[in-house]
Amino acid sequence: MDPKSVESLLGGCSGVHFSGFHLDDTEKKSSTISDSNRFQKQPFVIGVSGGAASGKTTVCDMIIEQLHDQRVVLVNQTSFYRTLNDEELVHAHGYNFDHPDAFDTEKLIACMEDLRNWKSVDIPNYDFKSHKNVSRPRKVNPSDVIILEGILVFHEPRIRESLNMKIFVDSDADVCLARRIQRDTIEMGRDIKTILDQKYADIIIPRGGDNHVAIDLIVQHIRTKLGQHDLCKIYPNFFVIHSTFQIRGMHTLIRDTDTSTHDFIFYADRLIRLVVEHGLGHLPFKEKQVITPTGSVYTGVEFCKRLCGVSVIRSGESMENALRACCKGIKIGKILIHREGDNGQQLIYHNLPTDISERHVLLLDPILGTGNSAVHAISLLMSKGVPETNIIFLNLISAPQGVHVVCKTFPRVTIVTSEIESRLNEEFRVVPGMGEFGDRYFGTDAC
Template identity: 75%
Template sequence: MNMKIFVDTDADVRLARRIRRDTVERGRDVDSVLEQYAKFVKPAFDDFVLPSKKYADVIIPRGGDNHVAIDLIVQHIHTKLGQHDLCKIYPNVYVIQSTFQIRGMHTLIRDRGISKHDFVFYSDRLIRLVVEHGLGHLPFTEKQVVTPTGSMYTGVDFCKKLCGVSIVRSMENALRACCKGIKIGKILIHRDGDNGKQLIYEKLPNDISERHVLLLDPVLATGNSANQAIQLLIEKGVPESHIIFLNLISAPEGIHCVCKRFPSLKIVTSEIDVALNEEFRVIPGLGEFGDRYFGTDD
């Protein structure tokens, strides 16, 4: 269930409503209503209904008269309905909110006729949005500072133990733009001819087990190379829940593959595409990201 709601109405109100309903709609007298209430209704409520309150996500006092609570629930349901289906299946998958600006940038980088300069420019803009969204999932601590007016401002302090890990030819430029001086490790996984499971090279910070890790890969396709990179981080001592996997675009098959194996990490992407084709390329996709970004394509 997406949301468990307990409507907490006063016992006097509940009894008054029952008396009114049973006497008016069912033709019963007050004595029989009170006898049934005392013998069956109240004990059943105490034994079965009230204990469920501690499992509720939301407790609403005053029921239908609580318009603020109802509006919040309606907004939450609208948000859920607007999510990609995979976000409903996997609560650890986050797609940045789409706007006309974001759709426009996706249109540009997916156009095979775009220049390399424009591809790099708009890819970096999109990747930075993904990085910023990913940073929002890191733990924060409260911090107070004194402003130039001499006033006290209560804010938050950034996560200090943080590093990026780039699956080579990836997204580190946007990460460096957002996080000054951040350590970035490197992983190279050979994708062709071996189902994405051949680790070629890795160089990671020595204290990576003590850090939260932003794992960077522009395209999540089959998920095989991603799984190997994540497994390597876990073997190095990084808790699964400390890994945030950042993608520019993702295929549903890759999300299924990664989330089923690593349900505690978070995936942040700017768009979930339709599927993989017979050649395991993301459709509609944007082609070979590294070649287009670095100008090494034909």
């Protein structure tokens, strides 16, 4: 496949970039992967190359942020520098660290092969001052997506052949770097002029991390290759939280007709909390530095403070406690929509914060069925001045029909759910569903 400039295919860069904030939980995973993962396809392996300061790390970070519902691990080629011997240490200032011989390529290949076969690996901790591996290696567990980043990751054919996608981050500095490497290698009698040759890349990203359009295209392609649900492939604004046996177990309990009201509330609250926390991860954020009790500086993030919730009465009110637990003192508005006849909808009542147009809104309704109620609610919010991009719709289960309706009508509204249902029945109820959620949650199903 010939290299293709993403910019030439799609044009200029997109506008303001909003991405989900995700703390990779790879280190928390057990080194033993469950049998449910072993019959899956191998992980999707991405190679990211480019010159020094070209923006490789920024591109990797942006891909990881947008793949917030996948397990992603980053492997740096610089972790595999060879330990210098005594003679090399004496002349370390003149050592060519940009040459392939500077790396323990065999160890890198072995680690990548183990990760591709769902095996945990130990990544060396290389110290750039002593030029040795120090302390204990970093344990890395296999993940759905593996990103290998480094200046020479495309040089070794065996590495190139193992990559599902090869990304070259281009910048003006690359020309100078390539010339320097060619100069050094010619002086050393080695001919590796194609170390940074872009011909090995599947995709070339001009302007590095500034090219949001390119990153979005890459993430969409990765999602497709991972075989996510068709709805997630079709609608980039639709997200399903990563399913685990624990989540499936809680869904089993709240869907069971024999589950008591007390247990239904307990497990529904746990699921709602997960959906709310995932939804909060889609809010825009900025970097913030704080001073820790040890007097050290910690660089973290700060989410937007102009936030409110809006619950669709009455089922949506079941989600308010979880939202308050995550966002202390948050304002919450109400919308009442009445169902009429052949699935018609009528807006009956609303009470919203007066400054709602200046806030990001978390719209709460546990069931997305036909999508009509959601369309009414979102339309009301937008009529009050809320930008479409500032609305995040949170629910527990979504019927495909409702997802199509909402996503097509409001393609810039973010939707987060915990499971996708099979269909709607002739009475417009979701199947398999969990019954009238409000009645079961508030204990009025026997009335």
